[in-house]
Structure formats: C-alpha cells, structure tokens
Amino acid sequence: MTAQILYEQIGRLAARHQSTLKILVLVTKQSSFQAHRFCGIRYYSKMSVGESTNAPLLLRLVSEACTTANTAGSIVRKVLLSGELGVVDKGVNDLQTKADRCAQYYIVQRLKRCFPKATIIGEEGDDVSENLEGLLSPATTPPEPLFPEILNKSVPEKLLSISEENVVIWVDPLDGTQEFTKGLVGHVTTLIGIAVDARPVGGVIHQPFYEADGVKGRTMYGIPEVGHGGFTVTPPPEGKRIITTTRSHSNQRVEATLAALQPDEILRVGGAGHKAVLLIEGRAHAYVFASPGCKKWDTCAPEAVLVSIGGILTDMDGIPYRYSKDVEHVNQGGLLATAPGVDHSWYLKSIPK
Numbered sequence: 001m002t003a004q005i006l007y008e009q010i011g012r013l014a015a016r017h018q019s020t021l022k023i024l025v026l027v028t029k030q031s032s033f034q035a036h037r038f039c040g041i042r043y044y045s046k047m048s049v050g051e052s053t054n055a056p057l058l059l060r061l062v063s064e065a066c067t068t069a070n071t072a073g074s075i076v077r078k079v080l081l082s083g084e085l086g087v088v089d090k091g092v093n094d095l096q097t098k099a100d101r102c103a104q105y106y107i108v109q110r111l112k113r114c115f116p117k118a119t120i121i122g123e124e125g126d127d128v129s130e131n132l133e134g135l136l137s138p139a140t141t142p143p144e145p146l147f148p149e150i151l152n153k154s155v156p157e158k159l160l161s162i163s164e165e166n167v168v169i170w171v172d173p174l175d176g177t178q179e180f181t182k183g184l185v186g187h188v189t190t191l192i193g194i195a196v197d198a199r200p201v202g203g204v205i206h207q208p209f210y211e212a213d214g215v216k217g218r219t220m221y222g223i224p225e226v227g228h229g230g231f232t233v234t235p236p237p238e239g240k241r242i243i244t245t246t247r248s249h250s251n252q253r254v255e256a257t258l259a260a261l262q263p264d265e266i267l268r269v270g271g272a273g274h275k276a277v278l279l280i281e282g283r284a285h286a287y288v289f290a291s292p293g294c295k296k297w298d299t300c301a302p303e304a305v306l307v308s309i310g311g312i313l314t315d316m317d318g319i320p321y322r323y324s325k326d327v328e329h330v331n332q333g334g335l336l337a338t339a340p341g342v343d344h345s346w347y348l349k350s351i352p353k
C-alpha cells in the first residue's frame with residue numbers, strides 16, 4: 001500500500017469516526033511518514049508546501065507562511081467565539097490572550113516541522129504549549145497552498161542561494177491584542193516575517209476578521225524584488241497628510257512628534273500590521289510611532305510587504321532595523337513607515353530631534 005493510499009484511507013476513516021483519530025495519529029507517527037499532529041484529518045494525506053515542491057526556499061517559506069497564517073486566523077476566531085479569552089498582562093499594558101498562545105503554538109510547530117533548520121522567534125516565547133483540540137478542523141487546514149502562484153514566481157539570483165540555517169522567522173501570532181480584548185477585531189492581524197542576513201525577504205499579514213463575499217480572513221504577502229499578492233495597492237490621497245499611530249500605547253513623545261508633523265488627520269488604530277495595511281491600501285500616508293514599544297515581530301512582516309510595493313519602514317532616524325536571531329527584540333528607535341510614493345525623507349527632516 002502506498003503512503004498516499006494509506007493516508008487517504010486514514011482520512012476517510014477518521015472523518016467517519018472522529019473518536020479514532022488519536023489511535024490513527026499513533027499509526028502515522030510510527031510509520032515513516034510525517035504527520036502533522038495538530039491538524040485535521042485531510043492534512044495527514046498530503047505533505048505541506050514546505051516539503052513537497054522544488055521551488056526556491058524563499059518561495060516555499062512565503063507560501064507556507066501564508067497557509068499557516070490563514071489557519072492561525074481561524075484559531076483566533078474560534079477562541080473569540082468560545083468566549084474564554086484567558087487574558088493575562090505580561091508587563092504593563094502588554095496583554096496576552098488564549099488566542100495569542102494557541103495561534104503561536106500552531107504557527108511555530110507547523111513552521112518548525114516544515115523548516116527544521118530555520119530559527120523561529122515568536123512574541124509569546126518558547127514555552128507556549130496549548131491544547132488545540134476543537135480549534136482545528138479539516139476545513140481550516142486545507143492541504144493546498146493558499147496562493148499557488150507564489151511557487152512559480154521568478155527569484156533574483158542572490159535570493160536563490162538562501163540556506164535554511166540562515167533564515168529567521170519572526171512570528172506575531174496576534175498583533176493588536178489590546179484591541180482584540182476590547183472587541184475591536186478589525187485591528188487584529190497575524191504576522192509572519194522572514195529574514196535572511198538580518199533583513200526582511202518575505203512577509204505575511206493575515207487579517208482574521210476581514211470578510212468579503214462570505215469568505216472570512218484575508219491573507220496578504222510581499223516578497224521584495226519578487227512580488228506581492230492578496231491585496232490591491234492604492235495610493236493615498238494627494239494634497240493631504242494622513243498619519244496613523246498607536247491607539248493604546250501613546251505617550252508625550254508620540255504626541256509631540258505627531259503635532260510637529262501637522263497632519264490633516266490622525267488615525268489612531270491598534271496593531272502594527274493593521275497600520276501597515278492602512279498604508280498599503282492608501283488610507284494613510286505614514287505610520288509614525290516615536291517611542292520604543294514595537295518589537296521585531298511587529299515590523300518584520302510589515303516591512304517586507306511594504307518594501308515589496310515600494311514603501312519604506314525605518315526607525316525615527318531613518319535607520320533600517322535588523323532582524324538577525326540575536327538582535328534586541330525592542331525597536332528602540334521607534335517606527336516611521338511610509339506608503340509607496342510618499343516622501344519618507346520629508347518625515348525624517350520634520351521630526352523634532
């Protein structure tokens with residue numbers, strides 16, 4: 001019996017008898033096949049894109065990150081529906097919920113299995129371990145890649161020689177936690193940023209609560225010098241200056257900087273990922289946060305997506321952040337990001353020292 005037939009039979013059996021799933025998982029584990037121990041029945045029957053194609057590593061990473069973020073988003077929705085958020089404060093005004101923990105556990109385990117030599121750094125640390133029972137189903141873990149076209153893109157020579165050992169994946173399982181706990185779910189994103197040689201080479205921003213044509217969740221990706229997808233780039237309105245900034249982590253310096261830039265409008269929203277989406281969709285010209293607070297997992301994916309469409313993300317002095325595995329997590333120099341076509345240097349000049 002081939003692996004494929006065995007898997008398919010297991011899938012059919014398990015679909016009929018949910019209760020036998022645990023026994024079936026043991027069977028697959030003892031065999032020479034790899035099986036994802038969290039995912040639903042159908043997932044056992046196929047390898048994921050991390051393992052199954054000959055496409056360049058960069059493309060397999062982004063493709064897998066898209067599918068993974070999409071499933072993580074369904075976990076976030078299910079935790080919210082359960083009504084048990086399990087909120088804890090990790091510090092001061094630094095919340096974590098069961099959705100952050102479950103989504104991180106799922107993302108990290110899945111990416112580790114697909115890319116065992118890569119370094120994966122998640123916001124919620126290395127000790128997160130959650131029971132995902134009831135949060136995953138065959139419908140939420142489709143084996144097909146979310147964006148099949150990614151694997152066929154052409155990649156510049158210098159990005160073809162990436163080795164898995166040099167990859168650092170920055171995971172923010174739930175960005176905008178503060179807003180999530182207040183029911184402002186439109187501010188929430190799941191972020192997976194991929195860095196090589198300390199710079200972002202790919203990023204995924206997933207919005208679990210975005211809904212269009214009855215489909216829940218939207219996944220966006222960007223690969224600098226290669227392409228982007230899942231969204232339409234819209235330029236921000238000309239002759240206006242719209243700035244987006246934090247909704248829940250402001251301070252005097254943040255406010256003084258905003259005042260100095262004399263914006264026509266300030267959009268105070270949660271999440272670094274959500275603010276990046278406002279730039280991508282032309283709803284704001286710049287994201288300005290003149291304070292430490294954001295971390296590398298907040299900015300790696302947004303920077304990759306922004307750069308892939310001609311935007312820029314730096315600290316408040318115009319210095320790009322580095323994303324190597326041993327880097328300090330906090331973005332001490334604040335955050336200045338601008339939409340494509342917006343003059344980043346004007347903001348740098350106009351920010352008071």
Ligand SMILES: Nc1ncnc2c1ncn2[C@@H]1O[C@H](COP(=O)(O)O)[C@@H](OP(=O)(O)O)[C@H]1O
Nearest residue numbers: 094174175176177246248249270271272293294
């Ligand atoms: N003063 C602060 N303390 C802790 N986290 C902060 C912070 N300022 C910003 N952040 C983090 O940066 C991200 C964007 O913040 P904001 O929504 O205020 O713009 C959030 O990520 P998480 O929600 O993933 O923790 C938030 O926690």
Ligand SMILES: [Mg+2]
Nearest residue numbers: 094095123177
């Ligand atoms: Mg957090």
Ligand SMILES: [Mg+2]
Nearest residue numbers: 172175176298
């Ligand atoms: Mg975050």
Ligand SMILES: [Mg+2]
Nearest residue numbers: 123172174175
């Ligand atoms: Mg987070």
